[in-house]
Amino acid sequence: MEKIYNLFVPRLICEDLHNEMYQFVEGSEGWAYYDILGIIFILICFVSALFFYKIFDKASGNRTTAWLTQLIITAVINFAIAALWIHGRNGDPHNWDIETFFIFGFGIVNFTLAAVYFLIFSFIFKNISINNIHTPFKFPNK
Amino acid sequence: MAKLYLFGIGGTGARVIRSLTMLLAAGVKCNATEIIPVLIDPDRENGDLRRTEKLLNKYCEIRRYQKEDKQTGEKKPALSFISSKDRLNAFFKMPILESDFGINEPKPGFVMPITIVNGDKQSFKSHIDYDNLSEETKALANMLFSQANLDLQLEFGFKGNPNIGSIVLNQFESKDSVLKKIFTSFQPNDRIFIVSSIFGGTGSSGFPLLLKTLRKNWAMDKNSELAFSENVRNACIGAVTVMPYFQISGGDSKTMVNSQTFISKTIAAMDYYHKDIIGKEKDQDTSSCLNYLYSIADYDHTKENERNEGGENQVNNAHFVELASALAICHFMNKNIVQNDSEKHITKKMRFGIDSQGETGEIIYSNLARDTLEALRKPLTQLWLFSRYIHEKGGSEFNGTPAGSLFESSFFSEDHGFYKIIKEFLKEFDNYLYEMEQTRSFVPYTSHKDEDIFLRIRGVGEKKKRFFAANETGWDLLITQLNKQREVLKGQYPEERFLEIFYRGTLNSMKERLTDW
Structure with a gap:
């Protein structure tokens, strides 16, 4: 996760935020904030895709619009978690000082990554689905 | 399991077989290896008959649908209907086969040809060669048949006159009858079922004649070379006789097909059946009796069928009684019949009933037994x-x-x-x-x-x-x-x-x- 964030955050968002996120979490034995946040995001995408393809496996869900809605919901959740988490660490007791503009930027990065992860999980789960094997993309006469 | 030779006589016979075809298409249980329906009606253009014939052909077309093999180019049946763990489908599963009515060359079909002497457009009078009868025989004929009966054109059937039907349909017995051709592959365990109405002309006259032919006449023919005749004579034969279940709109006592006469015809025919067809305990002659007789009727005659005295316009709406009669055929085939000699000549009588009906007279599934x-x-x-x-x-x-x-x-x-x-x-x-x-x-x-x-x-x-x-x-x-x-x-x-x-x-x-x- 660090490497993926490393591609975007220091160049596009803010070097300070990148440095803060690179710190190890106390008592975690070598886990950076990036790792923790990244795993949470991947889990959210995993659960969301699983929900869409196995639990909410309805005939009416066999539409690209339904899939797109689920993707956006997943991405927005990830955006919100990222932005609120960083915002919560500003000031006491953590003494982070990240500007709102960069918090928003970090949220956008997570929004985008969540969309990509959801897409990847979609291609995995669509094959075990009953009704949604054609979403997001249809391959006729398979 | 055994084959079923199913005879549908007259308009009601055709409509019941239509109902049975629908049930078989749905996969209703009928414990037969194959069903061979034979429709008997002198009115070849009868709408009910034509509709049933078309439906049977359509059913067979589905079952026999062929597909070209992409590798060999050979045509093969697309549907196998093999019973196996991964094949549960019961739609159209029951094989329905045509009979061969051709004497000299194959002529497969479902409608048995009825010959009316010298072509089809004949009056009953010319059928019996009335003009060349002796004066005594003419007098007897005049006693048995009214002038309207004698002038009746047979192309549209017997129009509710069983006395005419019993004369014309006597051809079942003739030596070169196509009926014999139908039974050439009849096996000892195969069964026969006859569907007819009791209140019309064709069914009520054709049923006893057909039964008599199968049970008695072939066997009595000492010169017969018909190897199957003994099997047919001893076969388990069932029949459903449909009593009045509809009214016909319009008409009066002068019209040929008249629902006012339905009940009196039924009573007369029942009396005859009781004497000649229904085997009773005291009877020792086992040769002409039925094994199973299903009776069905409906007292609700409030909805009338349109008056059509035969021909292509006679297309009556399907009726629940016909559906129940078709179920009688399945019931007959699903029964495990092991008859000992003492009860062989006793006809088992079956009746059909429903549990209840809605306030408006409607029947839904929960009303059924x-x-x-x-x-x-x-x-x-x-x-x-x-x-x-x-x-x-x-x-x-x-x-x-x-x-x-x-x-x-x-x-x-x-x-x-x-x-x-x-x-x-x-x-x-x-x-x-x-x-x-x-x-x-x-x-x-x-x-x-x-x-x-x-x-x-x-x-x-x-x-x-x-x-x-x-x-x-x-x-x-x-x-x-x-x-x-x-x-x-x-x-x-x-x-x-x-x-x-x-x-x-x-x-x-x-x-x-x-x-x-």
Whole structure:
């Protein structure tokens, strides 16, 4: 996760935020904030895709619009978690000082990554689905 | 299991066989290896007869649909109907075979040709060669037949005159009768069933004559070289005799077909049957009796059939009594009959009844007795769901679902191919159900298109919603269940997969949605 964030955050968002996120979490034995946040995001995408393809496996869900809605919901959740988490660490007791503009930027990065992860999980789960094997993309006469 | 030789005599016979074809298409249990229906009616143009013949042909067309093998180019049957673990489909499973009516060359068909001397457009008078009869015989004929009887044109049948029918249909017995040809492959365990009405002309006269021919006359022919005649004579024979169940609009005592005479004709015929056909304990002569006699009637004559005295216009709406009569055929075949000599000559009499009926006289599934309900509800509803999906959603929409995407889009062509034939048959099935609503008001399904398809089955309960489950309803549930079956019979012909997917999908969706299925 660090490497993926490393591609975007220091160049596009803010070097300070990148440095803060690179710190190890106390008592975690070598886990950076990036790792923790990244795993949470991947889990959210995993659960969301699983929900869409196995639990909410309805005939009416066999539409690209339904899939797109689920993707956006997943991405927005990830955006919100990222932005609120960083915002919560500003000031006491953590003494982070990240500007709102960069918090928003970090949220956008997570929004985008969540969309990509959801897409990847979609291609995995669509094959075990009953009704949604054609979403997001249809391959006729398979 | 054994073959069933099924005779449908007259208009009622044809309509009951139509009902049976619908039941067999739905997969109603009938414990026969194959069914050989023979329609007997001198009125070859009769609308009821033609409609049943067409339906039987359509049924056979579906079963025999052939497909070109891509590798060898050889044509092979697309549907195998083999019984195996992965083949549950019961739609169209029962083989229905044509008889060969040709004397010198093969002439397969379902309608037995009836010869009326010197061509078809003959009066009864010329049939019996009245003008060349002796004066004494003429006087006897005048006693037995009215002038209207003698002048009756036979091209439209006997118009409710069994006294005429009993003369014309005597040709069953003739040595070169096509009837003998039908029975050439008759085996000892095969069974015979005769469907006729008791209040008309053709059925009420044809039934006793046919029975007498099968039981007595062939066997009595000492010169007979008919190896099968002994098997036929000893065969288990059942019959359903349909008593009055409808009225005909208009008409008076002067018209030939007149519902006022139905009851008196029935009483007269019953008296004859009682003496000659029904075997009783005191009888020792086992040769001419029936083994099973099913009787059915309906007292509700409030809805009338249009008056048509034969010909292509005589197309009566389907009636619940005909459906029940068709069930009698299945009941007869499903019975495990082991007869000992002491009871062989005793005719077992069966009757049909329903448990109740709605306030408006309508009949729904919950009004049926338990045995009838179990035999009928599941298969008929499966075929109905299949039909509704095909007509309300269509092949192109199915083609967009995961299960439907297994098929080439050309499979769903409306102009040719298997899908077209299936769709036509299902259209007939829809018409059949609609007709029954118009007559005795057997209305097991409503036609409200906006309603959940499963709640359109009347008198059923919904299953409770489950926590953390999709709880789908309506078309979505059916589509999900069809999609679940998309892996079945992989590698087989699409026609076979199509029927299998719909058979399983309809069955599972009903179990999922409704209680007591």
